[in-house]
Amino acid sequence: MKKLLFTLLLLPLTFTQAQNFRGLDKSPMDKASFPASYRVSDKVATITYSRPQLKRRAFADIVSFGKIWRTGANEATELRVFKPIVIDGSEIPAGTYSIFTIFETGKMTFIINKAINLWGSYTYDKAQDLLRYEVLTTTVEDTLEAFSMVFLGDDAPMLHLGWEKTRAAVPFTVL
Secondary structure, eight states, X not given: OHHHHHHHHHHHHHHHTTOOOOOOOSXXXXXXXXXXXXXXXXXXXXXXXXXXXXXXXXXXXXXXXXXXXXXXXXXOEEEEESSOEEETTEEEOSEEEEEEEEEETTEEEEEEESOXXXXXXXXXXXXXXXXXXXXXXXXXXXXXXXXXXXXXXXXXXXXXXXXXXXXXXXXXXXX
16 A cells, blocks of 8 residues: 555656757857956856857858848847947947848958847848948868857957858957
């Protein structure tokens, strides 16, 4: 009788352990912060983005040159600025923004847009642009399988973007 009662008590627990969870997203979300050190809690800016993978494809086959790109996968990339920054002489006040890019051969247009909570670049509105900044891209030997963004530099900070063999850097200053 005790065994039967014990079994009946444990039976509902087996169903809670048998739930089906989704697998890992094909474009996992990532976050880059400036300053990058986890020891610095007083951040200037963070970028939240999804990281598409090449998976035996070419960068130019995924990102249409000359067209607006969400700068990642899934939702539009989100820039949160906690302290005002300056890019190419334009002040970016504290706030939340979307990041878009337009790649062309040898260059990239980096766009900070005031619209937020967007899926991809389908509803991109150029009238909402806060900044458009053109930077040169470089081609390197090493291949990045996943699209990546990272803040580097303390005295001369830059946001670095890279995928496949293409690299770009956006310099900024903190006010």
